[in-house]
Amino acid sequence: MTVRTHTASGPTSSRLGPGGGDRVSPPLRRRRLGAPDWRQRLEIGLLAGPALVVFVSFVILPVGVAAFYGFFSWQGFGPPVDFVGFKNYLTILQDPDFHAALWHNGVIVVLSLVFQGPLAVLVALLLNRRMRGQSVIRVLLFVPYVISEVVVGTGWSLMLQSAGALNDALDKLGLGFLATDWLSDPSIAIWTLMVIITWKYLGFAVILFLAGLQGIPEELNEAAAIDGASYWQIQRRITLPLLAPTLRIWAFLSIIGSLQLFDLVYIIWGQYIASTAGTSTMATYMVLSGRTSGNYGYGNAVAVVLFIISLTVALLYQRFVLRRDTAGALTERSAR
Amino acid sequence: MTVLERAEARASRRLPWGNPLVYLVAVVVIVAMLAPVAYIVLGGFRTNSQITVDPSGFPDPWNVGNYLGVLGGPVFWREVLNSVIVAVATTFGVVALGLMASYVIARYTFRARGAMYALFAAGLMFPLTVAITPLYFVVKTIGLMNTLPGVILPQIAFQLPVTVIILVPFLRAIPDEIQEAAEIDGCSRLGFFWRMVIPLSRPGVITVGILAFVFSWNAYLLPLFILNNQDAFTLPLGVQAFSSQYSQDTAKVLAFTSLSMIPALVFFSLFERRIVGGLTGAVKG
Numbered sequence: 001m002t003v004r005t006h007t008a009s010g011p012t013s014s015r016l017g018p019g020g021g022d023r024v025s026p027p028l029r030r031r032r033l034g035a036p037d038w039r040q041r042l043e044i045g046l047l048a049g050p051a052l053v054v055f056v057s058f059v060i061l062p063v064g065v066a067a068f069y070g071f072f073s074w075q076g077f078g079p080p081v082d083f084v085g086f087k088n089y090l091t092i093l094q095d096p097d098f099h100a101a102l103w104h105n106g107v108i109v110v111l112s113l114v115f116q117g118p119l120a121v122l123v124a125l126l127l128n129r130r131m132r133g134q135s136v137i138r139v140l141l142f143v144p145y146v147i148s149e150v151v152v153g154t155g156w157s158l159m160l161q162s163a164g165a166l167n168d169a170l171d172k173l174g175l176g177f178l179a180t181d182w183l184s185d186p187s188i189a190i191w192t193l194m195v196i197i198t199w200k201y202l203g204f205a206v207i208l209f210l211a212g213l214q215g216i217p218e219e220l221n222e223a224a225a226i227d228g229a230s231y232w233q234i235q236r237r238i239t240l241p242l243l244a245p246t247l248r249i250w251a252f253l254s255i256i257g258s259l260q261l262f263d264l265v266y267i268i269w270g271q272y273i274a275s276t277a278g279t280s281t282m283a284t285y286m287v288l289s290g291r292t293s294g295n296y297g298y299g300n301a302v303a304v305v306l307f308i309i310s311l312t313v314a315l316l317y318q319r320f321v322l323r324r325d326t327a328g329a330l331t332e333r334s335a336r
Numbered sequence: 337m338t339v340l341e342r343a344e345a346r347a348s349r350r351l352p353w354g355n356p357l358v359y360l361v362a363v364v365v366i367v368a369m370l371a372p373v374a375y376i377v378l379g380g381f382r383t384n385s386q387i388t389v390d391p392s393g394f395p396d397p398w399n400v401g402n403y404l405g406v407l408g409g410p411v412f413w414r415e416v417l418n419s420v421i422v423a424v425a426t427t428f429g430v431v432a433l434g435l436m437a438s439y440v441i442a443r444y445t446f447r448a449r450g451a452m453y454a455l456f457a458a459g460l461m462f463p464l465t466v467a468i469t470p471l472y473f474v475v476k477t478i479g480l481m482n483t484l485p486g487v488i489l490p491q492i493a494f495q496l497p498v499t500v501i502i503l504v505p506f507l508r509a510i511p512d513e514i515q516e517a518a519e520i521d522g523c524s525r526l527g528f529f530w531r532m533v534i535p536l537s538r539p540g541v542i543t544v545g546i547l548a549f550v551f552s553w554n555a556y557l558l559p560l561f562i563l564n565n566q567d568a569f570t571l572p573l574g575v576q577a578f579s580s581q582y583s584q585d586t587a588k589v590l591a592f593t594s595l596s597m598i599p600a601l602v603f604f605s606l607f608e609r610r611i612v613g614g615l616t617g618a619v620k621g
Contacts, residue, residue: 043526044440048452051437051496054429055459058493062470063462069470123365126358139605140366143373146604147597148554150572154579154593155376158586165375169392199369211543253460253498260463263556267576283465296469303466314460 063307066300074297088301098302101285102309104278107190108197109258113251115198120205120250121243125235127206128213138210145203153267156196157183183269186278193279196264201257205250212246213239248321255317259310262287282306373597380591387586402591412592414567415574416599419553422484422491422570426552429492431545434499435537439529441500442507443515453504459497464490464558472561482565490562491552499544506540507533546607553600571596 070088072080092098127138144152159165160182167179182192216239224234262283269279280288286306290299379387380402381395406412441453464471471490480486510533518528534541556572563569569577575596579589 040444040446040525044444044446047436047529048440051433051500052452052455054433054489054493055456055496058471058474058490059459059462059467059496060455062467062474065470065473066467122361126361126365129358137362137366141369142604143601144369146550146553146600147373148556148572148575148600150554150556150575151376151593151597152372154575154589155372158379158590159372159375163391165392168390172392199372202369207543207546211539249501256460256463260465262463262465267556283463286465290469299469303469307462307466310463311458318457 063303066303066307069297070301070304072297073295074300075294080297082297084297088298089305091298092302092305097280097289098282098285098305100278101280101282104190105259105261105281108194108261108281109255111194112197112201112254112258115194116202116205116254117247117251119198120202120209121240121247123202124206124209124213125239127210141206142203144200145207149200149263150267152196152200153264157268160192184277186276189269189277189279193265193268196268197258197261200264201254205254208246208250208253209243212243216242252314252317252322255313256310259313260306282309373594376590376597377594379587380594382587382590384585384587399587402588403595405588406592406595411574411578412595415569415571415596418484418568419570419572420599422487422555422559423549423552425484425488426491426495427545427548429488430495430499430548431541433492434496434503434544435534435541436529437496438500438503438507439533442504443510443525443533453500456497456500459494460501462494462497464494468557468561471558475562480562482563482568484568486562487555487559487570490558491548491555495548495551498547502544502547503537503540506537510536542607546604549603550600553603571599 069080071083071085073082073084073088074080123141127134127141162181166182170179180188183189220238220242221234224238229237260283261281265279265281265284266287269277269284282302283306286299286302290296290302378395381398381400382393383399386393386396437452437456441449441456475481475486475490480489514532514536515528518532523531554572555570556576559570559573563573566577575593578592582588
């Protein structure tokens with residue numbers, strides 16, 4: 001293993017190629033390289049070791065085991081012996097219930113981006129202004145994000161029952177014709193879910209965007225204001241482009257989260273109603289067809305499919321969208 | 337311009353109250369965000385007959401019996417304690433392990449660095465849901481079923497990817513000049529980590545710490561698999577158990593549910609100030 005200090009990275013050392021940079025020492029910045037390699041290896045081991053051990057044993061290992069069990073017809077006890085090859089996978093790909101769940105996940109991915117993104121940017125811009133009561137407003141906005149899915153699910157499902165508070169309130173406001181069956185009508189339930197998701201996770205997007213906004217130097221806005229730019233012009237021409245890396249990271253997290261949505265659907269609709277109400281997701285399908293039916297091998301195969309879909313989406317996203325951020329970071333570094 | 341001067345200039349230039357339209361928007365957004373929470377909290381102050389007769393009404397008269405009933409029993413407090421232990425241990429573990437690993441990835445150059453970063457980044461694609469069944473068997477094998485560490489360790493592992501992804505760019509942004517200056521003053525890389533990186537990365541640490549705490553506090557699926565014993569239940573399991581046990585007693589369920597929100601909200605509002613303060617004092621300034 002070749003170890004170099006961080007200061008050696010950047011354009012100079014990358015031209016030298018990996019490994020070669022150690023002995024061909026350019027002047028000045030390479031002072032640290034006199035230090036023996038074993039010491040840096042020890043530091044790397046000490047610092048990164050614990051995280052790697054925990055991560056591998058509780059994330060990588062179980063996922064690997066899941067992939068292995070996916071090839072078996074296995075009921076969850078004893079060693080898996082009934083090897084069925086790709087039969088589980090074929091069944092999944094032919095199951096209309098899985099197709100429906102996949103479609104719902106797709107809808108949730110797109111609608112989450114469309115609903116939450118613009119709304120969260122607006123709210124973050126609003127909160128980034130200096131005003132009275134700012135910190136109170138911030139805390140209140142983050143309330144839905146901070147409370148648990150179980151609380152959200154319990155509260156919303158009581159509120160949205162046919163004879164629940166929302167329909168009653170609509171009635172009182174003279175909007176009784178809007179009252180409907182929010183949870184079990186298949187043409188409405190997915191929109192209900194989207195409202196709940198937006199409500200619940202908006203605060204997360206706002207936190208990320210606020211952090212991104214704080215990183216934008218105040219001087220830029222001041223300079224633009226002096227040049228006569230209006231508030232909205234400044235936001236559109238300066239703030240949004242500078243916020244773009246944060247937006248791209250958020251979109252990535254949101255897409256992955258939408259693909260793996262489980263808790264809210266499971267708690268509000270339960271495992272059986274979700275599919276008839278049109279809100280089932282791949283994860284609820286996995287639990288229903290795997291754990292609940294006692295067919296753990298099949299459930300693990302669904303897990304693998306879910307994983308492969310997430311991984312493909314993530315790799316494509318990183319390849320085509322996030323790459324620009326790394327490029328930007330590198331040019332910024334070399335400019336120093 | 338120093339920070340102080342800039343702050344003064346800013347304060348004098350802006351109106352203290354700002355645009356009324358901004359407040360109008362803020363109020364609309366906040367009402368939308370809080371209405372469902374208000375429904376839960378107010379519902380706890382009503383009786384079941386009030387809720388049946390008038391689902392969207394206010395408490396009339398106000399009735400604190402539901403809340404007192406929940407607070408008077410041992411179940412709620414035991415679950416709060418379990419949740420606090422799990423959340424604090426998870427947060428501490430994630431921050432400590434994540435910061436060390438991120439420091440290696442951000443500021444050391446070695447062959448396996450890219451692979452290590454990719455490994456953690458790939459973790460974002462491994463949802464807990466996918467691994468839950470095998471994870472259950474792993475935890476069972478090492479004898480941690482029905483114990484809080486059986487929830488804490490996997491939670492640390494699954495929260496590491498997000499932590500590393502957020503912290504690495506943060507640690508990279510610390511100017512090389514600071515490290516060089518520290519080296520000239522005779523500070524080793526580990527010394528630099530302790531004396532400079534930890535203080536400088538405080539805003540990032542607070543952000544990932546809050547994410548970890550909230551993740552743990554809200555966690556439902558993992559405790560559901562690992563903790564079968566009522567004595568080890570965390571609050572989300574408790575809420576769920578309570579609402580199926582008292583499914584006819586809506587008011588009491590709402591009271592229990594709203595009480596279970598309070599600790600996380602208190603924690604969050606305490607640290608929210610530190611996020612803001614921390615971020616404004618960030619390295620780039």
